[in-house]
Amino acid sequence: ETGVTQTPRHLVMGMTNKKSLKCEQHLGHNAMYWYKQSAKKPLELMFVYNFKEQTENNSVPSRFSPECPNSSHLFLHLHTLQPEDSALYLCASSQDRSRAFSYGYTFGSGTRLTVV
Amino acid sequence: ELKVEQNPLFLSMQEGKNYTIYCNYSTTSDRLYWYRQDPGKSLESLFVLLSNGAVKQEGRLMASLDTKARLSTLHITAAVHDLSATYFCAVDESGGSNYKLTFGKGTLLTVNP
Numbered sequence: 082e083t084g085v086t087q088t089p090r091h092l093v094m095g096m097t098n099k100k101s102l103k104c105e106q107h108l109g110h111n112a113m114y115w116y117k118q119s120a121k122k123p124l125e126l127m128f129v130y131n132f133k134e135q136t137e138n139n140s141v142p143s144r145f146s147p148e149c150p151n152s153s154h155l156f157l158h159l160h161t162l163q164p165e166d167s168a169l170y171l172c173a174s175s176q177d178r179s180r181a182f183s184y185g186y187t188f189g190s191g192t193r194l195t196v197v
Numbered sequence: 198e199l200k201v202e203q204n205p206l207f208l209s210m211q212e213g214k215n216y217t218i219y220c221n222y223s224t225t226s227d228r229l230y231w232y233r234q235d236p237g238k239s240l241e242s243l244f245v246l247l248s249n250g251a252v253k254q255e256g257r258l259m260a261s262l263d264t265k266a267r268l269s270t271l272h273i274t275a276a277v278h279d280l281s282a283t284y285f286c287a288v289d290e291s292g293g294s295n296y297k298l299t300f301g302k303g304t305l306l307t308v309n310p
Contacts, residue, residue, distance in 0.1 A: 129297055188240040
């Protein structure tokens with residue numbers, strides 16, 4: 082385990098469903114991230130949170146809705162997804178900007194999402 | 198927009214051989230990271246390179262950074278099967294308000310007996 086826990090590990094959902102992905106870290110980090118990993122594409126940054134505040138939304142469609150209730154937890158709420166949204170969704174955390182560069186990210190194991 | 202390019206994207210090599218993976222990036226940065234990902238697993242941090250000329254070694258892997266050429270290399274010495282994985286380089290976009298990494302597409306390394 083890396084210290085960043087993602088649940089569920091696998092998720093199959095219909096296009097009309099609503100589901101949520103959860104990410105939890107107890108590393109004392111203050112920044113959390115959602116990345117999307119699709120086949121044959123680079124890792125795509127979706128959202129950045131610093132000290133619970135969203136600081137970046139990388140033009141993500143509104144069917145993806147993040148939530149960060151505290152520095153240790155991050156959610157990604159999903160609704161009316163499309164089949165092309167099927168991918169591995171990775172959560173990562175880091176220290177705040179002033180210290181993060183020395184260590185980089187710590188990643189969770191990801192949620193494999195399939196939209197049918 | 199920062200672009201990070203890795204090559205090759207696919208690498209099949211025999212055990213005992215040496216090879217190098219290249220990572221080029223398009224903007225000024227002196228912070229580069231290498232990660233390893235096994236199938237179905239998380240990305241694991243391998244190396245953190247924070248200055249021009251930085252060289253780090255761990256076992257059969259050695260990473261270096263040339264910020265003037267905007268190039269990092271990951272050199273594999275005497276490959277073994279356990280090194281089979283996907284390797285990603287990532288670059289910190291210096292100067293932004295966020296700390297965030299931009300990743301290359303990854304190099305899928307297969308080491309054959």
